[in-house]
Amino acid sequence: MDGRASRKVARGFAPISANLTPLIDLSFLLVIFFVLVLRISGAERVPIDLPEPEEPVSERPDDDRRVVVSVVPDASDPSRATVQAGGRLFTLDDEGLDEFLAFVATAREAAPDSFVNVRADASLPYSTVRPVLEAIADSGGAPPKVQLVVRRGSGS
Amino acid sequence: MSRRRVRGAAGSGTLNLVPMIDVVFQLLIYFILGLSLDMDEELIRTDLPRPEASAGPAIDDEPAVVEVAASGTGGLAVTVRGPVSFSASTPTELRTRVREAIAGPAPTLAPSQRFVLKPLPGATWDQAIETFNALAAAGATRIAFWREPTP
Numbered sequence: 001m002d003g004r005a006s007r008k009v010a011r012g013f014a015p016i017s018a019n020l021t022p023l024i025d026l027s028f029l030l031v032i033f034f035v036l037v038l039r040i041s042g043a044e045r046v047p048i049d050l051p052e053p054e055e056p057v058s059e060r061p062d063d064d065r066r067v068v069v070s071v072v073p074d075a076s077d078p079s080r081a082t083v084q085a086g087g088r089l090f091t092l093d094d095e096g097l098d099e100f101l102a103f104v105a106t107a108r109e110a111a112p113d114s115f116v117n118v119r120a121d122a123s124l125p126y127s128t129v130r131p132v133l134e135a136i137a138d139s140g141g142a143p144p145k146v147q148l149v150v151r152r153g154s155g156s
Numbered sequence: 157m158s159r160r161r162v163r164g165a166a167g168s169g170t171l172n173l174v175p176m177i178d179v180v181f182q183l184l185i186y187f188i189l190g191l192s193l194d195m196d197e198e199l200i201r202t203d204l205p206r207p208e209a210s211a212g213p214a215i216d217d218e219p220a221v222v223e224v225a226a227s228g229t230g231g232l233a234v235t236v237r238g239p240v241s242f243s244a245s246t247p248t249e250l251r252t253r254v255r256e257a258i259a260g261p262a263p264t265l266a267p268s269q270r271f272v273l274k275p276l277p278g279a280t281w282d283q284a285i286e287t288f289n290a291l292a293a294a295g296a297t298r299i300a301f302w303r304e305p306t307p
Binding site: 055056071122134 | 173176177180181183184187188190191196197198199200201202224247248251275277278279280281282283284285286288289290292293301303
């Protein structure tokens, strides 16, 4: 009798293990997804101080095809800037602007319906951003569909 | 004797997965937070003039030229010239004046009025965008940036 009772107790403590394989599979898939999305969006979203207008008439971005152009001030001289687009860096001299124009023209030729999203630092002089806008306007084909990127303030 | 040895070898082959799951979840949280930080960006649609459009004669109506300058105190100084002429020192004032001109009791501008934004030397991108946004908020539907006519 004593022997039977002790056997029952031993069976009651049988190890219960959860199968963690699906959880680990799913977690790794999620990690891979977020790594890829963050890499893509990181290339498009260069950290700059975007304008934050009062009562903005802006809209949430949707899934349209787009070319994102960022005008980033130089760390040493904030009145000067470089242009970042498609993972490339363009200077704002004649040669750099020609290369940028060719880049935008090629991108728009490949996807004529794509939008050109212009992100520029709020503190930059307009005269620094103007050549970028003009290069986009001169990029050939149908008139470019340009969107200005702003930041919606927390209060608006 | 040999059976016992086999059992012992099988029992010792388990991996402790808890630290790996910890790390994987930490990575997930990091990427989710990193992704959602910049979701406050929005878009204002605009319209850039082509060189031929600004230089050519195909202008159907007189545009209202909106000059944007930086005021002495670092604020905004906007002057509107064309079918209507006035000045404004804040985006709110500009919005009110343009809204009155387009949709007030005695409108002086058509809803399809063209506005050409002309930031003057010294004006910043922020001031240009503030002015653009104020015009759009007032009901203007045709706003473009000024471009010097090509010779």
